[in-house]
Amino acid sequence: MQFSSFAGNKDVVGWLAELLRSGRLPHALILEGPEGSGRRTLASIVAAGAVCSGIGERPCGRCLDCQKVQKGAHPDIFMVSGEGPRSFHIDVIRRIRNDAYVLPNEARRKVYILANAEAMTEQAQNALLKIFEEPPAHVVFILTCRDRYQLLPTIVSRAVTFALFAPDFEEAVRAVREREPKAREEEIRRAVEIAGGYVGVALKLLEKGGLSAAFELAGKVAKACLAGTELELLMLTANLPRDKELFRSMLNVLALIFRDVMAAKAGSRVMVSGLGDLGFELSQKMTVAHAAAALEVAGETGRALDSNANAALLCTRFCAALRRAVGK
Ligand SMILES: [Zn+2]
Incomplete structure (x- = not known):
């Protein structure tokens, strides 16, 4: 995989390619962006570029090093990933620290990708900081995270951060x-x-058929917030704290539904959510102000979810706020 295959983020991609081409790649990089923004994909491309032995554009995609990267078998690229809060412990960093001072096996550089770096404990980050302060010349660290502010400021200040956004x-x-x-x-x-x-x-x-699951659930949530009790809404959304992806996509579909309601209120016959007549149906039961407030709740909840708020608490708050928004 090469830089040209990465969607959007032309500035970031351009800078990284230039740093690799000119041999000025920093010892520590942070790739920051929300879930699904391509942090790991880009980290892999940069790692490939760092070990590539081709000439000109790196990664070249042709040299022996690049071929090994493509097979996921380059002996100088290491990846560790935190899964869940504080799951990234100091012993992992200590092992990396010991290994980092050993010369690369084959390439000019050794690359450590630390994915979901915000999962590092404070002790782990402090241990990492010690290597950041005096990195061996052949070592590159690529940290991926959702939000740089969840890392120690001392880590961030010793790294170059690149923020990823959604392409058009x-x-x-x-x-x-x-x-x-x-x-x-x-x-x-x-x-x-x-x-x-x-x-x-x-x-x-x-x-995973996630698209239809998100649509089905959002339709039910939209109906339930207007009818029944809050309990019904709580039960419908009970699994969402464990499935943040579904939570996020359900909120996005919900926002489309409430936009449809507002469009229907304004006399439009064109519904964007693709949920047929649901927008019209709901528009009979709510005011424009209700729909606008509900849209705001969906947006706010999505932003809180992106910033890694406690999903269980957020889900409960979402149900209450949604009912309040539609005047229940
Ligand atoms: Zn190459």
């Missing part, structure tokens, strides 16, 4: 189509829309 709509559609050539065009476009343009999220939606 058509570019995201192209990237998803390339990787899912069998998916229907309409499905791809809908997945990209619900994923907020993030290619990784859209791919996951297509992969």
Whole structure:
């Protein structure tokens, strides 16, 4: 995989390619962006570039090092990943620290990818800081995280941070189509829309039938917030804290539904959510102010989810706020 295959983020990609080409790659990089923004994909491309032995553009995709990277078998690239808060312990960093001072096996550099770096405990980060302060010349660290502010400021100040954003709509559609050539065009476009343009999220939606799950649930939630009791809403959303991806995509579909309600109120016959007449149906039961407030709740909850708020608490708050928004 090469830089040209990475969707969007042209500035970041351009800078990284230039740093590699000119041999000025820093010892520590942070790739920051939300879930599905391509942090790991880009980390792998940079790692390949750092060990590439080709001439000119790196990674070249042709040299022996690049070929090994493509097989996932380069002996100088290491990846560790934290899964869940504080799951990334000091012993992992200590092992890396011992290994970092040993010369590379084959390439000019050794690369350590620390994915979900915000999962590092404070002790782990402090241990990492010791290597950051005096890194061996042959070592490159690539940290990926959702939000740099969840890392110690001393770590961030010794690294160069690159923030990733969603590519524009058509570019995201192209990237998803390339990787899912069998998916229907309409499905791809809908997945990209619900994923907020993030290619990784859209791919996951297509992969597990997540798209229909998100639509089905959002439709039920929209109806339940207007009818029944809060308990009904709590039960419908009970699994969401354990499935943040579904939570996120459900919120995105919900936002489309409330936009449909507002459009219906304004006399439009065109519904964007793709949930048929649901927008019209709901528009009979709510005011424009209700729909606007509910839209705001969906957006706010999504932002809180992105910033890694406690999902269980957030889900409960979401149910209460949604009912309040529609005047229940
Ligand atoms: Zn190469």
